[in-house]
Amino acid sequence: MDIKYILPFLEALKGVLEQFGAVDIRRGDMARNDLMYVDTDITAVVGMVGQVRGNIAYSMAEDTAKKIVSAMMMGMPVEELDEMGRSALGEFSNMVTGNASTLLSNSGVQVDITPPSIIFGKDVYFIISSVETLKIDMETSLGKVEVNIGLEI
Amino acid sequence: MDEKLYKPFCISVGEIIKEMSDIDVVGMDSLEEERHELTSMGVSSIITFAGARKGRLLLDMEPGLALSMAGAVLGEEYGDVKDPMVLSLVAEVNNIISGNAITGINNELLMDLRLAPPVVFAGRDVVISIPRLRSLSSWGETEYGRIRINIAWEGGGS
Amino acid sequence: MVGYGRIKCKSTFSNPFFWQIGLKKCNNCYFNDVKMELRELKTVVEKKSTIKRILLVDDSPIIHKLLRRTLEAHGYEVCGDAKNGREAVSMYQSLKPDLVFMDITMPVMDGLEASGEILKMDPQARIIMLSAMGDEQIVNRAKELGIDNFLKKPFNDYKIISAISGIV
Numbered sequence: 001m002d003i004k005y006i007l008p009f010l011e012a013l014k015g016v017l018e019q020f021g022a023v024d025i026r027r028g029d030m031a032r033n034d035l036m037y038v039d040t041d042i043t044a045v046v047g048m049v050g051q052v053r054g055n056i057a058y059s060m061a062e063d064t065a066k067k068i069v070s071a072m073m074m075g076m077p078v079e080e081l082d083e084m085g086r087s088a089l090g091e092f093s094n095m096v097t098g099n100a101s102t103l104l105s106n107s108g109v110q111v112d113i114t115p116p117s118i119i120f121g122k123d124v125y126f127i128i129s130s131v132e133t134l135k136i137d138m139e140t141s142l143g144k145v146e147v148n149i150g151l152e153i
Numbered sequence: 154m155d156e157k158l159y160k161p162f163c164i165s166v167g168e169i170i171k172e173m174s175d176i177d178v179v180g181m182d183s184l185e186e187e188r189h190e191l192t193s194m195g196v197s198s199i200i201t202f203a204g205a206r207k208g209r210l211l212l213d214m215e216p217g218l219a220l221s222m223a224g225a226v227l228g229e230e231y232g233d234v235k236d237p238m239v240l241s242l243v244a245e246v247n248n249i250i251s252g253n254a255i256t257g258i259n260n261e262l263l264m265d266l267r268l269a270p271p272v273v274f275a276g277r278d279v280v281i282s283i284p285r286l287r288s289l290s291s292w293g294e295t296e297y298g299r300i301r302i303n304i305a306w307e308g309g310g311s
Numbered sequence: 312m313v314g315y316g317r318i319k320c321k322s323t324f325s326n327p328f329f330w331q332i333g334l335k336k337c338n339n340c341y342f343n344d345v346k347m348e349l350r351e352l353k354t355v356v357e358k359k360s361t362i363k364r365i366l367l368v369d370d371s372p373i374i375h376k377l378l379r380r381t382l383e384a385h386g387y388e389v390c391g392d393a394k395n396g397r398e399a400v401s402m403y404q405s406l407k408p409d410l411v412f413m414d415i416t417m418p419v420m421d422g423l424e425a426s427g428e429i430l431k432m433d434p435q436a437r438i439i440m441l442s443a444m445g446d447e448q449i450v451n452r453a454k455e456l457g458i459d460n461f462l463k464k465p466f467n468d469y470k471i472i473s474a475i476s477g478i479v
Contacts (some may be wrong), residue, residue, distance in 0.1 A: 119274065120282065
């Protein structure tokens with residue numbers, strides 16, 4: 001997977017989180033996998049069609065998810081993730097992937113993104129692509145966000 | 154509700170599964186409104202699409218059915234739904250079901266809907282949420298377990 | 312003397328099999344109402360010998376396994392497995408298969424582009440496109456390349472073997 005397709009997602013994630021007040025955002029571990037095993041509680045998945053086809057997943061612990069939702073709602077405390085909270089997470093994954101697709105189209109790659117799904121569970125095994133998935137940990141002041149990118153290019 | 158946007162998927166499920174694994178699916182003839190959250194029956198696959206409209210198709214089934222289908226189609230016994238071959242099979246079945254239905258819709262309603270690749274997953278106590286999208290589910294039964302297809306369309310009264 | 316008979320075959324993925332029927336030629340007899348399947352199976356048995364080695368191209372490991380099972384059960388050899396169009400082109404060059412099953416939607420290079428490259432290298436190449444799904448645009452583009460053989464997913468034993476007999 002060419003790095004020029006990966007960077008827009010990391011830049012978009014950083015940009016959106018910074019918008020909501022997160023700091024200390026830096027790239028952590030990277031790995032290639034066929035199977036995505038997630039031991040955190042929440043994963044938001046968005047699809048992509050057009051010149052690049054694939055899926056992008058953002059995984060995080062419930063605690064981090066609540067902090068992100070709280071940050072999106074101007075710091076309002078979030079005790080539990082109710083329907084509004086899940087809606088906010090969907091919006092978050094939309095924003096990140098949408099911004100990434102804008103960055104891609106700026107470099108001449110036309111794509112469109114598909115509706116997000118939020119998956120809650122324990123010990124979840126995912127396959128999000130028929131080709132290998134690239135996993136990048138993004139460390140932030142709100143907690144860790146694990147980004148899994150499966151693009152068919 | 155425009156039946157043309159939902160029925161093709163319901164019909165496709167039974168046909169494709171029968172064709173591929175010789176397993177009969179009964180009961181997929183009615184559609185009910187689903188809440189914003191669904192509890193997975195064990196193995197689930199999501200395919201999303203974009204184009205003139207956007208939407209999402211979720212195929213969900215009990216582990217016994219996934220394992221039986223994998224056994225019938227691939228000719229080997231599988232013991233765990235987390236086996237990559239079982240997960241890949243469920244994804245491929247969803248791919249074919251959704252692909253056939255979407256192609257029919259594209260041809261008949263002159264849309265240009267394009268599918269993203271399937272996502273498939275299995276885990277403990279898995280709940281799936283599609284924020285802000287109304288969806289309809291259709292339930293089916295087989296001798297190895299239950300199956301459900303959930304269809305969501307974005308924008309304008311379905 | 313007049314006789315009537317009926318043969319019904321059912322094949323599934325787990326139980327593939329072949330019928331062979333020996334028929335005596337007679338001067339004044341004719342076949343009435345012979346089902347298409349029998350004629351085609353007979354054709355396959357006759358022409359099978361020209362196709363031996365098959366290259367499979369699809370990004371799904373499931374499709375590979377499915378096709379391999381059927382093909383090996385019917386005496387064909389799967390000489391290669393490619394996951395995308397680029398691998399397909401290089402494998403075609405090195406393996407020189409008798410037939411290619413080519414999926415359309417694949418990463419890196421899609422099936423239409425790969426088929427185009429293979430046909431440029433070898434205009435006699437035999438290619439069966441998978442999963443056209445009735446998409447008219449794709450079918451038309453494939454026909455422009457000179458490809459006329461399509462196998463729509465899902466496929467079963469009979470459809471796979473019929474597709475091979477159709478390409479000869």
